[in-house]
Amino acid sequence: MPRSDARRNYARILAVAEEEVAAHGAEASLEQIARTAGVGSATVRRHFPSRQALLEAVFRQQVDALAGRARDLAEAPDPRAALLEWLSALTTYAATARGLATALVRDEGSSAHACSATMTEAGVPLVRRAAEAGAVGPEVTAEDLIAVVTGIVLATEHHRDPAGEAQRLLALAVRGISPAG
Incomplete structure (x- = not known):
């Protein structure tokens, strides 16, 4: 089972990604998603490898x-x-x-x-x-x-x-x- 901070990061990244994709489509910036979620790009890639x-x-x-x-x-x-x-x-x-x-x-x-x-x-x-x-x-x-x-x-x-x-x-x-x- 993932740690609670990892679960929170996943949920936060996903929530931000939903907003960014709604605003910018499938080409939404992964870097912007990471920044807005307050995590590093590596954290985004760890949860979502592509x-x-x-x-x-x-x-x-x-x-x-x-x-x-x-x-x-x-x-x-x-x-x-x-x-x-x-x-x-x-x-x-x-x-x-x-x-x-x-x-x-x-x-x-x-x-x-x-x-x-x-x-x-x-x-x-x-x-x-x-x-x-x-x-x-x-x-x-x-x-x-x-x-x-x-x-x-x-x-x-x-x-x-x-x-x-x-x-x-x-x-x-x-x-x-x-x-x-």
Whole structure:
């Protein structure tokens, strides 16, 4: 078990990193994170050996919450509404958590790939139920929808209202993949 000061440092670094990533995206300065957290760069590297490891930790809690929401929605009575609710939540979070969209498209070998894998796994039951109900075509996959959301978020990240614009574009995409309703 880590010492209490190490646990405090980890928590402080992670809290500062969340703020810096929200403000500056995935390219937030590790040195600035260390300074703001009141620790040395070596302490940051000891807890997070790479930028990708830090990004994964920053996004992990919300990604887990989104995956939990998908599990909760998997048995909802309206599979189309459940899928759309989850896609909307994913889009809003990804649009407001600068850098998450970049993390969702990282190489399979990177630690941030876990974000994408978690979201894809969470979306599979929702997409399968929506396809069985005829709400989306049988060729639509969770990977496809994650790619659509990622593309929308990347395209809107510098917009005046990224989350609002991302939701607008998601609605346009939804009419293309699931015109009913």
